[in-house]
Amino acid sequence: MADDLSAQEELHAIRNSIDNIDAAMIYMLAERFHCTKRIGALKARHNLPPADPAREEYQVQRLRKLAGTAHLDPEFAEKYLAFIIREVIRHHETFQRK
Amino acid sequence: MADDLSAQEELHAIRNSIDNIDAAMIYMLAERFHCTKRIGALKARHNLPPADPAREEYQVQRLRKLAGTAHLDPEFAEKYLAFIIREVIRHHETFQRK
Numbered sequence: 001m002a003d004d005l006s007a008q009e010e011l012h013a014i015r016n017s018i019d020n021i022d023a024a025m026i027y028m029l030a031e032r033f034h035c036t037k038r039i040g041a042l043k044a045r046h047n048l049p050p051a052d053p054a055r056e057e058y059q060v061q062r063l064r065k066l067a068g069t070a071h072l073d074p075e076f077a078e079k080y081l082a083f084i085i086r087e088v089i090r091h092h093e094t095f096q097r098k
Numbered sequence: 099m100a101d102d103l104s105a106q107e108e109l110h111a112i113r114n115s116i117d118n119i120d121a122a123m124i125y126m127l128a129e130r131f132h133c134t135k136r137i138g139a140l141k142a143r144h145n146l147p148p149a150d151p152a153r154e155e156y157q158v159q160r161l162r163k164l165a166g167t168a169h170l171d172p173e174f175a176e177k178y179l180a181f182i183i184r185e186v187i188r189h190h191e192t193f194q195r196k
Contacts, residue, residue, distance in 0.1 A: 003144075010140055011146070014137050014140070015137070015153070018130060018134070019160070021126050022157070022160075022164075022179070023164055024126060026161060026164045026165055026168050026175055027164075027168050028119050028122060028123060028126075029168075029174070029178065030165075031119060032119045039112050042105055042109055042112070045105070046101075046102060048105070048109070062117070062120075063120060063124060066120075066125075067128075070127075072131065077124055080127065087174060087177075
């Protein structure tokens with residue numbers, strides 16, 4: 001019983017950490033999309049091509065390497081980037097339709 | 099020409115910010131998965147159920163609200179959580195197979 005109570009307390013403490021991390025992630029994602037919106041506007045203003053395969057390849061390789069030092073699966077780091085880029089493209093498409 | 103150069107400089111500066119944000123995200127994701135691994139082990143040790151619908155519902159509502167204050171699409175905040183939880187489930191399955 002006492003053991004179960006301390007398990008519940010530990011669960012609660014770890015969940016608090018997860019909630020703090022998620023809050024930080026939400027604010028950083030907002031800042032990241034703020035950056036990509038600025039890039040979208042800059043590219044439109046200067047007739048720069050929207051896609052940049054060399055930049056994307058650089059990002060993939062860099063994040064895979066960072067994941068290694070953070071003890072995170074490099075495949076997941078790549079999935080994270082793909083997930084974000086899908087959303088960036090969705091933003092650009094919505095922006096263009098306006 | 100000078101205008102195009104300054105556009106390239108601005109693009110470079112914004113991309114540097116994105117790279118910094120992504121590095122922070124990778125380390126925070128690693129820490130988040132570190133937390134969920136501890137929770138997985140704790141639940142296994144104390145025979146607690148793996149899924150917790152009330153906790154997930156709390157997380158969804160909390161992140162949607164935070165997204166609002168961060169000027170981020172609440173739908174995207176929910177997609178972010180679903181993306182992370184899919185990976186957590188994958189980790190737990192891999193862990194159980196070991």
